[in-house]
Amino acid sequence: MTLPDLSPLWLTLQLAAVTAVVLLILGTPLAWWLSQTRSRVKPVVEAITALPLVLPPTVLGFYLLIIMSPRSPIGAFWVDVTGNTLTFSFTGLVIASALYSLPFTVQPLQAAFEGLGRAPFELAATLRAGALDRFFSITVPMAGRGFLTAAVLTFAHTVGEFGVVLMVGGNIPGQTKVISIAIYEQVETINYADAHVLSAIMLGFAFVVLLFVYTLNRRYPIRVG
Amino acid sequence: MLDVDITHGFGGFDLAVKHRFAAGGITAGFGRSGSGKSTLLRIIAGLEPGAKGHVALDGMLWQDAVSFVKPEARGVGMVFQDARLFGHLTVAGNLEYAAKRAAGLGGPQVVAIARDFDLLPLMDRRPQGLSGGERQRVALARALLSVPRVLLLDEPLAALDDTRKAEILPYLERLRDSKDMPILYVSHSMAEVARIATDIVVMQAGRVLRSGTVEDVLSDPAAVPDLGVRDAGAVLRARVVAHHADGLTELAVSQGVFLLPRFAAAIGAVVRVRIPAQDVILSLHRPVGISALNILPVVIASVFQGDGPGAAIGLVSGEDRLLARVTRRSADAMGLTEGLACYAVVKSVAVAQGDVGLAR
CATH class of the missing domain: 2.40.50.100 (RNA polymerase II/Efflux pump adaptor protein, barrel-sandwich hybrid domain)
Incomplete structure (x- = not known):
């Protein structure tokens, strides 16, 4: 038995990792704002953030395809600046994945931030800690479990993505051909042997990652309180 | 001198306090729960940005109609009933958190304060493993390490039983007698107030009913309804004269002697x-x-x-x-x-x- 081409697997891991990093950087301020604000637009922002949970991935993918196409202003601007199109590129996939997995970053973080309450921040403020200082010295360590959950869920959810990639990424080996697409392709061409191998790898990988995280979480519980 | 002239309305409750707090000693904010005394402390700390009016310490303006100094720039040491230690840090970590942010202000050394509050054996412990009294000692020490200009104590003993209270009170008495800064002490316990406070502000429904030295207010018959008849x-x-073998301590008052059940205090x-x-x-x-x-x-x-x-x-x-x-x-x-x-x-x-x- 020969192994199938494993490059879709590496591409998937790369995409999931980059997406998780990008989303943690962008999603943290958003989650923080949502957890603290008393603004009237909060429900609006929350609803928009949660849209990817409800929308069929094809709908999200369709709109992204339109927005990122070289004929749209954003897509055209990207071509002007970089010389490449956003659609059917790795960068395009990262953008699409980030939108698709946004709620999986923002919601656990928001819940973790809200769970801390105001008390520790008020106390830190009376100890002369400014807002940014408070965020890094109190929020980040105290909401550690929330960050772990957000990172794992975002990573895992991106690994499992299919519809959005199919719409905006297509099936370019090494660029946009992630593992879910590769498996789909093998099944379509009735190459069940390779589909089996890739699927088994995914199953094992997903289980091992989650097992690792839950074991770590149990052995080194993050202390809060 | 802490100058407060403030109004604050929230959730059907309105607070209006105009008071000049003594520059030293402990001023007790006394009143039932819901009288607004804790809110007053929060306003002074800058934790209630919605409050309107004027707050100034020693001529330093903290808040008026056009300006508002953030809590982190005010320098208020605050201790709450529930200590609020940082759970992700050890005792030493909690103390250093304050000291690090007050570096350059000429504050005390962490070790010195930890010794004063008998915290040295606890330094590596986590707050979760401490008793209520130990937590409050850490909270007090931490507040002092931030080199505060005013100390705000919000029912710091309310969650403790009598034994633990008796453990903390001497630290507060020492603080009162050694620090030259306003200390505001909010409490609903007259025994605590009478024991450690030098001045008292009696509050009810968001208003100051009366204020003055503890000796004056507590001996004023007209204040009895405000304080509550049981607390009057x-x-x-008095000066301690002798401890007698039959379990009594003899005190000298200005027109005679007073005998009380024996308590620990030096003669004189x-x-x-x-x-x-x-x-x-x-x-x-x-x-x-x-x-x-x-x-x-x-x-x-x-x-x-x-x-x-x-x-x-x-x-x-x-x-x-x-x-x-x-x-x-x-x-x-x-x-x-x-x-x-x-x-x-x-x-x-x-x-x-x-x-x-x-x-x-």
């Missing part, structure tokens, strides 16, 4: 003793053949008749002041009026251990 009682200053120390008004009996003649040990000659300074069956009688005994609560019927029958000389009788055992504290 003057504070006596000046203590403050709260005498509950309802435990003071008045007699027109010096009583004889009576079990009560303490009989002081007094002159009635003022009589206050409230709505109920009781009357509050302000008494002067030399330099000391006492407060007695008797029925109006007795007051009428005995003809208790201003200027009348009589005798105040106090049972030794009426004074609880917690009612005795070191004087400033």
